[in-house]
Amino acid sequence: MxxxxxxxxxxxxxxxxxxxxxxxxxxxxxxxxxxxxxxxxxxxxxxxxxxxxxxxxxxxxxxxxxxxxxxxxxxxxxxxxxxxxxxxxxxxxxxxxxxxxxxxxxxxxxxxxxxxxxxxxxxxxxxxxxxxxxxxxxxxxxxxxxxxxxxxxxxxxxxxxxxxxxxxxxxxxxxxxxxxxxxxxxxxxxxxxxxxxxxxxxxxxxxxxxxxxxxxxxxxxxxxxxxxxxxRPVSHFVADFIGSSNFIAAGIVEKTGDHTLLRSAGGHLFASTVANDFSATDRVAVAIRPESVRLSPGEQPAAPNTLSGTIRRSLFKGQVLSVWMQNGSNGEFQVSVPIEEAGTLSPRPGEIWTARWSAERTLVVREQ
Structure with a gap:
């Protein structure tokens, strides 16, 4: 037909x-x-x-x-x-x-x-x-x-x-x-x-x-x-418009093939293995999707793709528990905890927790 x-x-x-x-x-x-x-x-x-x-x-x-x-x-x-x-x-x-x-x-x-x-x-x-x-x-x-x-x-x-x-x-x-x-x-x-x-x-x-x-x-x-x-969004705008992302302004300090090492103004290091076309002279930011992040209680030793902060609030959204934490100069950071994990993870406002994610989930985008 x-x-x-x-x-x-x-x-x-x-x-x-x-x-x-x-x-x-x-x-x-x-x-x-x-x-x-x-x-x-x-x-x-x-x-x-x-x-x-x-x-x-x-x-x-x-x-x-x-x-x-x-x-x-x-x-x-x-x-x-x-x-x-x-x-x-x-x-x-x-x-x-x-x-x-x-x-x-x-x-x-x-x-x-x-x-x-x-x-x-x-x-x-x-x-x-x-x-x-x-x-x-x-x-x-x-x-x-x-x-x-x-x-x-x-x-x-x-x-x-x-x-x-x-x-x-x-x-x-x-x-x-x-x-x-x-x-x-x-x-x-x-x-x-x-x-x-x-x-x-x-x-x-x-x-x-x-x-x-x-x-x-x-x-x-x-x-x-x-x-x-x-x-693989190319810019801050696309990463922000399609879904949700956490953004941290950072500069490229080293790049070998698809491996990129970046540092924020606050000195935090971020490693990415997501292909990008940027150079050290470009204004870029690290973008991390909330669902790419995992939480653990307490403050953990400094390492690439790791941030510790104070829990500000959490919100139940059916399939996920959305958690917001404050990390100094990097501002507020959002994490989406799968509902099946929410029973064993119960971050409360005022507590210190650590967020970490993989280099495969660390996006490098053009800054606005």
Whole structure:
């Protein structure tokens, strides 16, 4: 059934894309590539330029500079209706006076497809999103998740090669949002659609995307797969935006291959075996994920990747116990204790404990 609804995904390439409004440049020299059938997430805080970038791909906004191609063919100057793109936005924009089937069929009818072809393909698209049997219902009679599925069926019914999604799950509650994320991933993979997703939800990007482009201030900060983005962030911003990290400013004192030795202003030593491209002249910081840290009671002898401090507070979060300790000039340090270990570790405010972690978990990132 997938081949009846999709022609497969096209390769989308952005080269030197910029967009300015007056003297304000909201997108700056963006270079991106979404391979055929790949899901690419544009991730970043509000105002970083991700939605403007998506709207330029859609044709809703014209770039001030640069070129956009699909399978090598320029589309930068084409109007929206000639780009053959499926679009799904946070506001599903269903026609309230049309049935589910009529909503899905509307785009095909506007493209001149016959009534028989329109009905057949609209039913196929509804079956793909698990809404067979809902054809005669009105949008007002549907749940939020069902409305989202109708909007998805409408976006794929005319067999686009690229699907554009702008915060598509923002109106759904957490449990339904997670279910829809998994369904969307399965559907895009089944149809072979190239999908470009805009989100500010880090977890959503990690779940859905083959590649994640982290944006900041209109620029691309880092592009990589989800695991690499999480385990090898290149900057303080990326490490802080994707998950949680402890940051300690430090300078590189020695580097041999992937082995890096760093020292903080307070004299603490940190050893890292995570590959990085920095030199002794770069402003860097050590980043340590809270889940990479292990705690032991009392103050332990000074050693690389070891800090002792005073417990400030702890917070039960279901699967983990989050603990914060104060370590002099290095400030507050967060540790995530797995719940199965929390029964034997019970750090209390005011006590001295020691945090330690491995060189394999010591990240070196560009300082802000």
């Amino acid at each position: 997938a081949t009846a609804t999709s022609a497969g995904g096209g390769e989308v390439r952005l080269t030197g894309i910029c967009r300015s409004y007056g003297t304000t440049q909201v997108v700056r020299d963006v270079n991106l590539n979404a391979a055929g059938g790949e899901i690419l997430a544009l991730l970043g805080p509000s105002g970083c330029g991700k939605t403007t970038t998506l709207r330029m791909i859609a044709g809703l906004v014209q770039p001030s500079a640069g070129e956009i191609t699909i399978d090598g063919a320029p589309i930068t100057g084409l109007p929206v209706h000639r780009r053959n793109l499926g679009m799904l936005f946070q506001n599903y924009a269903l026609f309230p006076h049309l049935s589910v089937l009529e909503n899905v069929a509307f785009g095909l009818a506007m493209r001149g497809a016959s009534k028989t072809e329109t009905t057949r393909r609209a039913r196929e698209a509804l079956a793909l999103v698990r809404l067979a049997g809902f054809e005669d219902r009105m949008p007002a009679a549907l749940s939020g998740g069902q409305q989202q599925r109708v909007a998805m069926a409408r976006a794929i019914v005319y067999r686009p090669r690229v699907l554009l999604l702008d915060e598509p799950f923002g109106a759904l509650d957490k449990k339904l949002r997670e279910e829809m994320q998994i369904e969307l991933r399965q559907l895009c993979n089944e149809l072979g659609l190239t999908t470009i997703l805009v989100t500010h939800d880090q977890e959503e990007a990690l779940i859905l995307a083959d590649q994640i482009a982290v944006m900041r201030g209109g620029r691309i900060e880092q592009v990589d797969n989800a695991r690499a983005i999480y385990e």
